[in-house]
Amino acid sequence: MALNRARLHRIVSHMGIAAGMALVTGGTSGIGAAFARALANRGHDIVLVARSAGPLETMAAELRALGREVETIAADLADPADTARVAERLRDADRPIEVLVNNAGFGLRTRIVGADVAEHGRAFDVMIRAVFVLAAASGEAMKARGHGTIINVGSVSGETSMNAYSAIKAWVNTFSEVLANELHGSGVTVTDLEPGWVHTEFHQRADLRSSSIPSFLWLDAEYLVDRCLRDAERGKVLSIPSVRFQVLTWFTRHLPSAAMRAISRRIALRRRDTVTP
Numbered sequence: 001m002a003l004n005r006a007r008l009h010r011i012v013s014h015m016g017i018a019a020g021m022a023l024v025t026g027g028t029s030g031i032g033a034a035f036a037r038a039l040a041n042r043g044h045d046i047v048l049v050a051r052s053a054g055p056l057e058t059m060a061a062e063l064r065a066l067g068r069e070v071e072t073i074a075a076d077l078a079d080p081a082d083t084a085r086v087a088e089r090l091r092d093a094d095r096p097i098e099v100l101v102n103n104a105g106f107g108l109r110t111r112i113v114g115a116d117v118a119e120h121g122r123a124f125d126v127m128i129r130a131v132f133v134l135a136a137a138s139g140e141a142m143k144a145r146g147h148g149t150i151i152n153v154g155s156v157s158g159e160t161s162m163n164a165y166s167a168i169k170a171w172v173n174t175f176s177e178v179l180a181n182e183l184h185g186s187g188v189t190v191t192d193l194e195p196g197w198v199h200t201e202f203h204q205r206a207d208l209r210s211s212s213i214p215s216f217l218w219l220d221a222e223y224l225v226d227r228c229l230r231d232a233e234r235g236k237v238l239s240i241p242s243v244r245f246q247v248l249t250w251f252t253r254h255l256p257s258a259a260m261r262a263i264s265r266r267i268a269l270r271r272r273d274t275v276t277p
Contacts (some may be wrong), residue, residue, distance in 0.1 A: 020098030021069075023047040023090060025077060025134065028055035031153060031195065032103040034221035036063060038229060044099060045069035049086055051076045077104050077130035078122045086130075087137035096145060100138040102131045102152045108165040120164055127168050132175065135190075139183055146187040149232050152176045154192045156240065180237045191232040193239045195224055 022039040026032035027048040036046050040063045048063075050056050053074045060070040073089060075082035090097050105127045110119045135150055142148025154176060155169035176192030183190060219241070227241030 020096055021045045021047055021071075022099035022101065023049065023086075023097045023138075024101040024103060025049040025086070025130070026104030027101075028052070028059045031221050031225065032101070033059060034225040035101045035103060035151075035229075037066075038222070038225045039099060039101075040066050040068045042229070045071075047071045047073065047089065047097065049073045049075055049077075049104070078125040080125070080129070083125075083130045083133050087133050090134060090137040091141050093141065093144075096141065097138060098142075098147070099149045100134060100151065102134055102150070104130065105153065108163060108168075110164070112164055123164070123168055128171055131172055135175075135179055139179060139188060139190075142188040143183060143186045148188045150179070150183075150188065150190045151228065151232055152179075152190070152192050154194050156194045159194075177237060189232060189235045189237075191228065191236060191239050193224075193228045193241075195219065195241070 022036075022044040024032050024036045024039070024046065027036045027046070028050040032050075036048060036059065040046055045068050046060075046063050048056055048059055048070060049072075050059075051074065053072075056072040056074060060072050063070045073086060075086050077083050077086070089095075090100065106123070108119065108123055110116070112120070131152055135152065138148065138150055142150070152172055152175070154172040155165075157163075157166045157169050159170070159173070173192050173194065176190055180190035180192075224241050228239045231239035231241070
């Protein structure tokens with residue numbers, strides 16, 4: 001019966017009927033804001049999670065103008081206590097979350113050797129620990145209901161070995177596939193979004209140089225999110241919303257490891273202020 005309800009729920013969702021609330025971390029800017037707008041336009045009410053109250057309220061007002069109910073949670077996902085609060089919201093059976101978008105993150109320009117580990121520690125907490133905790137909490141709640149969608153924002157950078165960000169996103173990419181396997185047949189789908197370079201304020205906020213990236217490699221956040229949501233609706237585990245990045249990813253996965261390391265090393269050495277897709 002649970003699987004039948006799950007199938008019916010997905011059919012209704014595909015017809016464009018609102019299927020409950022969506023929680024988006026890092027939902028006030030960049031890819032997260034694009035997800036919040038797209039989900040609101042698809043009929044979902046939204047729970048926004050971000051560090052700062054001001055941007056949260058600004059984004060909430062924009063979404064409420066679309067006629068959606070919006071809840072805000074001010075939380076720093078580098079803080080385990082704040083992450084636990086968001087996890088409890090995901091477990092709330094009286095106000096179920098139908099879609100989780102694990103998007104919060106930031107670029108890293110600090111090198112590993114000789115670096116102050118504080119920035120890397122924060123990156124691990126936000127982009128690994130919080131992703132794990134929130135996905136586990138939502139997966140548990142969704143599995144009990146027999147339906148739900150989890151989207152983790154990984155990166156094509158995780159297919160390379162350019163920098164610490166690559167290592168972090170490699171974990172997200174692999175974790176998403178592991179979680180998809182664990183939840184297979186439960187009615188809960190997991191999609192790993194692997195963006196390339198996207199037109200957002202991500203690089204400027206991280207003080208990362210982007211002028212050397214060819215213009216044809218850049219994607220619009222709205223296009224990226226629309227394609228990802230379509231992939232998620234189809235139950236696809238991996239979403240790479242661009243043929244150009246699908247081709248690049250194919251090569252990263254099929255080239256010999258030594259060749260891929262050499263290419264990654266050359267890119268990293270040429271770009272001291274590493275641009276992180």
